Amino acid sequence: MNASTPSTPITPLYAEGLNVVPSIEENVMRVRMSGAVEMRDPGELLTPYWNKLDEKARERALRRVEVDMRDLSFMNSSGILTLVRWITKAKSHPKENAYQLVLQYDRNVTWQRTSIPTLAKLAPDIVVPAEING
Amino acid sequence: MTMEITPVTADYVEMRFSPRWTYISCVRKFVASFFMIGLSDKERAEQISLAASELLENAVKYASEEESYLRIAIAKGANEVDVCVKNKAEKTNINTLRRELALIQAGQPEQVYLRKMEEAANTEGQSRLGLIRIMYEANARLRLEVNDSEVAIHAIFPLEQM
Numbered sequence: 001m002n003a004s005t006p007s008t009p010i011t012p013l014y015a016e017g018l019n020v021v022p023s024i025e026e027n028v029m030r031v032r033m034s035g036a037v038e039m040r041d042p043g044e045l046l047t048p049y050w051n052k053l054d055e056k057a058r059e060r061a062l063r064r065v066e067v068d069m070r071d072l073s074f075m076n077s078s079g080i081l082t083l084v085r086w087i088t089k090a091k092s093h094p095k096e097n098a099y100q101l102v103l104q105y106d107r108n109v110t111w112q113r114t115s116i117p118t119l120a121k122l123a124p125d126i127v128v129p130a131e132i133n134g
Numbered sequence: 135m136t137m138e139i140t141p142v143t144a145d146y147v148e149m150r151f152s153p154r155w156t157y158i159s160c161v162r163k164f165v166a167s168f169f170m171i172g173l174s175d176k177e178r179a180e181q182i183s184l185a186a187s188e189l190l191e192n193a194v195k196y197a198s199e200e201e202s203y204l205r206i207a208i209a210k211g212a213n214e215v216d217v218c219v220k221n222k223a224e225k226t227n228i229n230t231l232r233r234e235l236a237l238i239q240a241g242q243p244e245q246v247y248l249r250k251m252e253e254a255a256n257t258e259g260q261s262r263l264g265l266i267r268i269m270y271e272a273n274a275r276l277r278l279e280v281n282d283s284e285v286a287i288h289a290i291f292p293l294e295q296m
Contacts, residue, residue: 038162038187040155074162077188081254081261088255110180114271121248
């Protein structure tokens, strides 16, 4: 794949006030999240979905997955746990099959500024918190 | 029914509603807006609303089945804001809550939070990250009161830190 290759759509997730729209472009998977994660058991929905994205990233030998959470107004602690599980899975991949997980956040949103850098501490070698304002 | 919280010198909000999950989001947004105005501090208002939301989620999950209502009261006193959620619970759930609170209050919050995340990732079921998240991310102090089957949990935000 090169710079002129159009982005590859992956089935988005729209459910219970949450939108997750992934795409692959120039060997990078970009995942845009918007809405809020505040359902009772987000793991039922998100854990299998994150697993699919993980499989797709490794199948395509991607080295970078960017998750843009700037438009996510809230995530409850059960939602945080789904990201912890994704990070734990990504951390377990052998180096030749691993990717960097970039968590993009807005420092003006309090939960993002506190939760995202904390999540990155779980696996500092592969998780990068990226503060992007505006 | 009184909530027995910090004596009120300024703003006070009390809500009582059936334990429906969909109300939690509504309460969180209201609390954030209310304290955004009352404190003129967006960060603190969002921390208070996060605490309210996490405490209410626990109450809905663990309130005893015969419980018809949950109660949340938030009082802005002279030196602190006290978020209190009160509900009835089964004895086993109350004992679990006591142990959980003792555990998270015994360690350094960031280390406890990371350790609990790792433990939760490797086990099935509920995250049990809500209380430590309130302590670590929202910088609140937690206090538990148990009276028979009635549990009141407080998240207390000192105002002098603001």
